[in-house]
Amino acid sequence: MNGAPINPAALRDSQYGVDPKYVVKRGADLDGMTSVSLKELIPDMPSVIYPNGRGVSVIKEETERALASVDFSKIRPGHKVNILASHHGFTFLGGEPYAEMLRTIRDVVITETEAKEVRLRAGLGMRFRETEEYIKAHGLDEYFEGKALGIAPIDAGIPIETKLGTLYGLRKAYDADVIIHAHNSDVREVHFHRQVDRAIKPFGMSYARCETRSTYHMNMGPRGANFVARAIFESDFVQDKYGFSIFMIMSPQGVVNVDADNDLYALNDRTTVGGMKYYGKIISLFGEIDECIAILDFPCPVPYVFSAGVIYANMINANIDLFDLDNPLPPYTWYTETFYDDHGQPLIPEIPPVNPAIKMVVHNYAWTGYPAVFFAEKTPTIVVGEEQAKHFDRDPMNLNYMKHALLARNLDTAMAFAYETAGTDKVIIFDGATGGLNVSASLAEHLLKVAPSVCDHVENTLIPRWLDQRNMDISLMRAIP
Amino acid sequence: MKMVNVHASVNEELCKGCKTCEMVCPVYAIRVSKQEKEFDVDIDPKRCVGCWNCEQRCPEHAIEMKPCEPYVLSTDVTQFDYKEIEALCRKTRFHPKQLVCYCTGTRAEELAAAILSGARTPDALVLATGVGAGCGIECNQPILRFLESAGLSFERKKQSFQWYGRTITVWEVPSSLREEFPVFRFGEDQELFDRIINAPVEP
Ligand code: SF4
Numbered sequence: 001m002n003g004a005p006i007n008p009a010a011l012r013d014s015q016y017g018v019d020p021k022y023v024v025k026r027g028a029d030l031d032g033m034t035s036v037s038l039k040e041l042i043p044d045m046p047s048v049i050y051p052n053g054r055g056v057s058v059i060k061e062e063t064e065r066a067l068a069s070v071d072f073s074k075i076r077p078g079h080k081v082n083i084l085a086s087h088h089g090f091t092f093l094g095g096e097p098y099a100e101m102l103r104t105i106r107d108v109v110i111t112e113t114e115a116k117e118v119r120l121r122a123g124l125g126m127r128f129r130e131t132e133e134y135i136k137a138h139g140l141d142e143y144f145e146g147k148a149l150g151i152a153p154i155d156a157g158i159p160i161e162t163k164l165g166t167l168y169g170l171r172k173a174y175d176a177d178v179i180i181h182a183h184n185s186d187v188r189e190v191h192f193h194r195q196v197d198r199a200i201k202p203f204g205m206s207y208a209r210c211e212t213r214s215t216y217h218m219n220m221g222p223r224g225a226n227f228v229a230r231a232i233f234e235s236d237f238v239q240d241k242y243g244f245s246i247f248m249i250m251s252p253q254g255v256v257n258v259d260a261d262n263d264l265y266a267l268n269d270r271t272t273v274g275g276m277k278y279y280g281k282i283i284s285l286f287g288e289i290d291e292c293i294a295i296l297d298f299p300c301p302v303p304y305v306f307s308a309g310v311i312y313a314n315m316i317n318a319n320i321d322l323f324d325l326d327n328p329l330p331p332y333t334w335y336t337e338t339f340y341d342d343h344g345q346p347l348i349p350e351i352p353p354v355n356p357a358i359k360m361v362v363h364n365y366a367w368t369g370y371p372a373v374f375f376a377e378k379t380p381t382i383v384v385g386e387e388q389a390k391h392f393d394r395d396p397m398n399l400n401y402m403k404h405a406l407l408a409r410n411l412d413t414a415m416a417f418a419y420e421t422a423g424t425d426k427v428i429i430f431d432g433a434t435g436g437l438n439v440s441a442s443l444a445e446h447l448l449k450v451a452p453s454v455c456d457h458v459e460n461t462l463i464p465r466w467l468d469q470r471n472m473d474i475s476l477m478r479a480i481p
Numbered sequence: 482m483k484m485v486n487v488h489a490s491v492n493e494e495l496c497k498g499c500k501t502c503e504m505v506c507p508v509y510a511i512r513v514s515k516q517e518k519e520f521d522v523d524i525d526p527k528r529c530v531g532c533w534n535c536e537q538r539c540p541e542h543a544i545e546m547k548p549c550e551p552y553v554l555s556t557d558v559t560q561f562d563y564k565e566i567e568a569l570c571r572k573t574r575f576h577p578k579q580l581v582c583y584c585t586g587t588r589a590e591e592l593a594a595a596i597l598s599g600a601r602t603p604d605a606l607v608l609a610t611g612v613g614a615g616c617g618i619e620c621n622q623p624i625l626r627f628l629e630s631a632g633l634s635f636e637r638k639k640q641s642f643q644w645y646g647r648t649i650t651v652w653e654v655p656s657s658l659r660e661e662f663p664v665f666r667f668g669e670d671q672e673l674f675d676r677i678i679n680a681p682v683e684p
């Protein structure tokens with residue numbers, strides 16, 4: 001049954017978070033915390049190759065295996081090749097598996113082709129030096145012989161003619177003869193991509209200028225937005241350079257395998273159904289939590305902190321089935337955020353509220369560099385430590401965050417207040433624990449009780465509906481490990 | 482509305498003169514020039530809106546953000562007949578109370594008021610409201626859409642990485658794409674927007 005808490009993910013020294021020395025206690029160290037393994041909750045969780053006790057050498061082997069079926073003929077002698085990566089990959093399991101996949105892609109391309117130069121171009125979200133930090137932390141600059149770069153949405157752009165008219169990519173992403181799309185399959189931002197063209201999305205985001213990202217988040221609507229990436233990917237400009245795609249296939253437990261294909265749409269089909277199969281149950285299970293205090297305790301901005309292998313944004317949206325395309329709006333997405341007036345009232349009545357089961361948030365450690373005021377506005381929030389509050393007050397994206405949050409001197413004080421005020425002893429910790437989740441005993445008991453019926457409902461009712469909405473056949477599901 | 486509490490400051494000894502800072506500044510507050518063998522990076526504190534773009538992109542880490550006496554960038558919406566504000570917002574296909582910038586909390590009505598106050602270019606809108614002085618990403622299209630619907634055109638500074646151009650909205654998606662790709666639900670999303678835009682303004 002329930003075990004001792006799992007070791008939380010290590011904090012990171014980053015300009016986007018407070019110095020880890022200010023985090024004197026982790027959520028998992030609180031009295032009364034325990035853990036539940038994912039296997040106990042969801043017995044058919046796929047087995048993983050990492051973490052597995054063998055280290056990242058297994059990622060190297062798996063990447064080589066996946067690349068063995070790829071056609072490299074587009075890369076010709078003297079060509080410059082850009083491996084396009086994204087920051088999200090580095091947030092899994094300490095970042096080293098993704099870094100190892102990138103290193104191996106480079107090695108194989110050099111062995112298999114006569115490319116003149118193989119570079120790494122790592123896209124990012126809103127923290128313009130984030131991938132620079134990962135490149136340094138994982139020694140990728142030396143590995144790529146000084147040719148590893150973080151690329152940001154305000155860097156020099158390049159117009160791309162598409163079926164949606166002119167959109168804009170990042171010049172440095174495309175300044176090569178051939179590009180390789182090196183990504184991951186984690187469902188994570190399902191509130192944005194709705195598991196439609198999830199594998200294509202970086203072409204409209206990580207590799208794109210702010211004009212394109214704003215088109216996605218402001219101009220096109222919550223489901224229509226996902227066509228932006230497809231339009232760019234299918235443009236003559238991108239097709240002329242596109243070589244192949246390679247993805248680290250994730251489940252909530254870790255890395256399942258590495259998948260590579262010249263045909264991105266074939267890979268997209270596999271990651272679409274794989275995402276439903278691996279993540280549908282745990283996300284739906286979060287929707288069955290009736291009340292809780294959520295502790296944020298992971299080196300990422302508020303919506304991206306992890307528990308049970310899924311991000312906090314999945315929890316704040318868990319009162320709505322986001323895989324179901326008949327639901328127009330997630331409770332949290334950037335469109336929804338714009339649809340509240342200055343009194344905090346929805347502009348139209350059908351705006352779904354954020355997950356009412358989250359009674360209080362204790363922000364023990366999470367980063368700036370992502371506009372998070374909506375989270376503090378919509379859920380009572382206590383921030384731990386004055387340094388962290390000051391850090392948010394300086395961030396141009398979060399100048400109003402602390403206007404909606406309380407400040408507690410330490411984690412114990414914050415929790416005492418939260419227990420008293422929220423009136424629940426159910427606690428879930430978003431701390432990146434691997435293989436399970438750290439929770440209070442009361443929540444562990446609740447999750448174990450409801451998990452079997454949730455799994456059954458997802459398997460037999462929801463997944464067929466999700467597939468049907470995307471014109472996908474159930475046979476695709478059977479081909480997934 | 483945005484409170485500015487930091488300004489950019491350069492350490493010229495570290496500068497290599499690449500001009501990246503000049504290119505990424507949304508309000509053109511930076512001028513880089515060569516003075517004999519050294520580079521002069523001139524940052525106008527009266528224009529700097531504390532967005533951190535230059536600090537975040539300088540390859541030499543030569544720029545630092547330093548606290549300044551806080552002040553607010555905002556345009557008073559109440560100085561205009563609200564009908565005018567509403568008309569410009571709805572023409573741009575925004576509800577007046579709709580948020581156009583997540584970071585600064587700027588709403589459509591304030592962009593409309595800034596234009597009615599005389600803002601004619603994207604950088605003028607940033608200076609008048611603080612919009613675009615947060616992440617500098619997501620409000621890009623609302624800014625350009627507002628200028629266009631007010632009938633304002635501007636010449637993009639070629640030597641900059643700013644304001645490349647307005648892009649498509651869901652209303653403009655061709656019918657052929659709507660039919661070919663029903664999974665993207667363009668029509669339903671357009672209807673959702675229309676319900677938002679036409680919702681009444683609560684006092
Ligand atoms: S970005 Fe940095 S190095 Fe380049 S001109 Fe500006 S201050 Fe100098």
Ligand code: SF4
Nearest residue numbers: 506529530532533535
């Ligand atoms: S902080 Fe922003 S507004 Fe100020 S000088 Fe730098 S880029 Fe320009």
